[in-house]
Amino acid sequence: xxxxxxxxxxxxxxxxxxxxxxxxxxxxxxxxxxxxxxxxxxxxxxxxxxxxxxxxxxxxxxxxxxxxxxxxxxxxxxxxxxxxxxxxxxxxxxxxxxxxxxxxxxxxxxxxxxxxxxxxxxxxxxxxxxxxxxxxxxxxxxxxxxxxxx
Amino acid sequence: xxxxxxxxxxxxxxxxxxxxxxxxxxxxxxxxxxxxxxxxxxxxxxxxxxxxxxxxxxxxxxxxxxxxxxxxxxxxxxxxxxxxxxxxxxxxxxxxxxxxxxxxxxxxxxxxxxxxxxxxxxxxxxxxxxxxxxxxxxxxxxxxxxxxxx
DNA sequence: GAATTTTTGTTGCATTTGCAATAAAAATAA
DNA sequence: TTATTTTTATTGCAAATGCAACAAAAATTC
Numbered sequence: 001x002x003x004x005x006x007x008x009x010x011x012x013x014x015x016x017x018x019x020x021x022x023x024x025x026x027x028x029x030x031x032x033x034x035x036x037x038x039x040x041x042x043x044x045x046x047x048x049x050x051x052x053x054x055x056x057x058x059x060x061x062x063x064x065x066x067x068x069x070x071x072x073x074x075x076x077x078x079x080x081x082x083x084x085x086x087x088x089x090x091x092x093x094x095x096x097x098x099x100x101x102x103x104x105x106x107x108x109x110x111x112x113x114x115x116x117x118x119x120x121x122x123x124x125x126x127x128x129x130x131x132x133x134x135x136x137x138x139x140x141x142x143x144x145x146x147x148x149x150x
Numbered sequence: 151x152x153x154x155x156x157x158x159x160x161x162x163x164x165x166x167x168x169x170x171x172x173x174x175x176x177x178x179x180x181x182x183x184x185x186x187x188x189x190x191x192x193x194x195x196x197x198x199x200x201x202x203x204x205x206x207x208x209x210x211x212x213x214x215x216x217x218x219x220x221x222x223x224x225x226x227x228x229x230x231x232x233x234x235x236x237x238x239x240x241x242x243x244x245x246x247x248x249x250x251x252x253x254x255x256x257x258x259x260x261x262x263x264x265x266x267x268x269x270x271x272x273x274x275x276x277x278x279x280x281x282x283x284x285x286x287x288x289x290x291x292x293x294x295x296x297x298x299x300x
Numbered sequence: 301g302a303a304t305t306t307t308t309g310t311t312g313c314a315t316t317t318g319c320a321a322t323a324a325a326a327a328t329a330a
Numbered sequence: 331t332t333a334t335t336t337t338t339a340t341t342g343c344a345a346a347t348g349c350a351a352c353a354a355a356a357a358t359t360c
Binding site for chain 3: 058
């Protein structure tokens with residue numbers, strides 16, 4: 001038992017809190033930056049995939065995107081082949097905010113890794129990817145109604 | 151730019167989501183487990199410290215604890231020397247749920263670290279502690295109204 | 301082909317979250 | 331001592347979050 005869970009929770013809440021405060025002046029309310037960056041990086045993505053990517057409830061993603069659309073950051077477009085889905089694209093306004101978010105994220109990344117060697121930073125990234133893949137599997141399972149035994 | 155931020159965010163949201171689902175049957179609603187474990191491990195702690203420890207807004211902590219008290223998991227006690235503070239203690243009911251939370255956390259910790267060697271797990275823990283300390287400093291600064299320059 | 305299941309999206313409701321503002325006790329400064 | 335600042339707790343809003351339930355299109359099975 002290494003208790004990395006708590007460290008990860010503290011880091012995530014701190015960073016999210018900082019981002020939310022810093023993006024407020026760009027009219028992005030709580031959590032919206034998460035969705036907007038990903039739409040910019042994956043134009044045409046649908047909200048279902050976005051929710052999976054971010055690891056958030058489908059309905060939460062739906063409403064966050066709804067709000068991003070209302071506020072003019074993203075646009076929903078129907079697909080001719082598949083009338084069920086709505087592809088998401090950044091608007092001009094969304095594209096304009098993207099570098100701001102990116103810049104902040106890069107800065108926070110730098111802050112987080114301060115005092116670590118390049119090797120250590122790479123190791124941290126590698127291990128976190130592995131941990132994420134592990135945890136992701138359980139999340140998928142539990143979210144779909146599965147019951148973990150332990 | 152290693153982009154550990156997103157990995158950490160995904161891991162944290164996944165684990166939190168799983169915990170919230172799993173603790174529902176013990177009448178712990180969203181996020182409450184975070185506070186309860188810490189009160190059990192630090193009996194007499196005050197909510198201000200708890201908020202700092204968890205990295206959550208003071209008012210959010212206040213209400214989470216309020217609810218834990220209402221539902222009989224923790225108890226608030228005044229201090230004779232300092233009439234401002236209210237010390238927090240687990241009740242019998244709180245103590246009884248503690249091992250359940252602990253057990254779940256240990257399990258999730260194991261899941262997260264699956265496939266990593268003991269050395270790698272230790273390295274991950276060490277690096278995460280360092281990252282957390284780094285990020286924590288910025289959180290304190292920004293939460294107190296400081297403006298990061300970048 | 302028709303029937304069933306999965307995927308994708310939405311809305312209603314209850315709850316959590318957090319900022320702003322307030323209050324009061326305690327600590328510090330003057 | 332008195333005045334000011336910091337600490338701690340609370341409440342009023344407004345907003346995000348997520349579960350449950352529903353609907354409709356698409357994919358799969360029979």
